Amino acid sequence: MRFGRRPGERAYRSRTRRLLERQLAAMLVTAVVSMSALLVSYREVQISAGEMRDRGAPAVQGVAATQLALLRAHGEAEFSVKSGIADVVGAGARYENQLAAADQGLSRLSDVQIDGDRGRGVLETVNGLLTSYSSSITPGAVKYVSDKPMQTEKFTEAETLLTRKGTGVVPRLDVLQRHQMDRIGTLTSMSPLRWSGWAVAELGLLAMALITLSALWVLRTRCGHSLDACLLLSLLAVVLLATVPLIAANRTQDQLATARDRLIRIEQRAHGQQDPDRRTHDLDALAGAQQAVTGESTRARAGLAAEGWQSGVYYGALAVGALLVLLPAVGIGRHLNADYWRTG
Template identity: 55%
Template sequence: MAVTAVVAVSALLVSYREVVLSADGLRSQAAPAVQDVAATRLALLRADWEANRVRAKLNGVPGAGETYQSQLSAADQSLSRLAERTRDDLGTINGLLDSYGNSITLGALHYHDDRPMQDQKFSEAGSLLTRAEVGLVPRLDKLQDRQMNRAERLATMGTVGYTGWVVAELALLMLALTLLSALWVLRDRCGRDYNPWLLGALALTVALAVVPLLATTATQRHLDNARGKLTEITTVAEQTKRATNVRNTDARTKLDIAQNAVSKKSQEVRKELSAREWPNSVYYGALGGGILVVLLPAVGIGRRLNADYWRAR
């Protein structure tokens, strides 16, 4: 019973802890990183669209560039948050963002009366934004793929996780059968009443087999839902890649819809991953119950053997 209890509790705690850590990692780092990359990308596309849309209408009018500047500021803030949540080196992306912002501002505000210079600055900004492989948007695409792969790894229970749960549940089943056998021996062959220590260990064994598994199932369901919504966020961001090349109202509407959709889906992801107290409580409850499951049978049998020994003497 002691050996089986130790194996069962160890496998259970390790397997459940992996689920809790995966949920924490997805909640605190991977999911926000995916959201921040999508927000940065959409803000840049919207800033580029706004700057190109109003470039011919600025003519020195105060406040005409506020919309694209606010979008650039939003992109910079999203990138700053992203830097706190990822180990990727964002120095190149930050440098490109600064260069892009400088070029688009010069083209939109400072050279509005010098059409050749304005065209040159907007061409430079467009190259910084969309140039294949090395532009801002392609680099953000690659970063998005890495962050999404990380989120999928955290949200998916792999072969090791399933194996751990199988070992834990089989060991708990074996422990329950062993406890029942011990209770039957003491009751039937030794003429004893049911041992309360073994009964308590049996009840805890059943609880350990059921409660953490239910908690894991619920947590995994939330992780799957969050992963699906993160996939939708990346899909929305991907579908707007070409919107910045169109200068009509429909393109602006698509960008607005995309930004609102990303914001809404991000709130849904946070809601899916917000329940952190219950899984942690289950873990510490399983830890305490596991210690008792190891100790109760040993104490119960030890007391019984000790009583019989002194009675025999």
């Protein structure tokens, strides 16, 4: 003769079943929330590094290089006239090469500048001013070599177009550069929103680990099962997800901070050459600044190149995250089905 389970035993089994079901539901919800926050946060860091490498660094270099090329072109033109070289070589390569470099720099800037519509508007204005500047500086250096009053007038016009506060070519590019550096600061900093994303991810994974340990304890003490392999693997997945993406993100943030410092030095080098007393008398310093800007930009972009393991972390985390949802469902679901659901 078979007897049913005692009421106390049935109640105990019912409480255990409900506890495991709640733990399973909590693990699934926690896994989805923490993985979503983790993947979005990590992706944001990688996107920032890519934008810095592909647009940010070239844009800051482009503005600085254009400013330095214009300042050097003006200095070369004035030097050629004052030293009498203009009488021999005419327009020559003393400043026209620099004007051509500035024009090419502006063309590239239209594709990489990071100030949006406002930046495009500044570049359109600068292009128009540059045409007017060329129309003044070239006759002053070539056509009116023997006509000092006209030459002085043309150089004065060119000087005004180039450096007049607020409306000159170089000051307008300064404004664009400030806006771009503001954007660089946003790309390279950990904003409260980004911090909150990582906090949600890490706290969610911590909660996931605690729930997993609790489920293992329930299965062992209440159900008499040994340690479940699926839940142990799930616990290992939690540890990996809590550490590896965070290490990779910190590495990328360090790269972003280093690149930002290099771009700040680029901006400072270009700005430091805008002193009128230095511009026409220290052409060697301008040439050195141009080389330094190019070198700093190259190093900044090279430093932002993602290492192989950094590039694969996102997809690795995505795969491990899928396991983080699947493993608890298999591990706890199997015991629930065998011990409770199937037996009623």
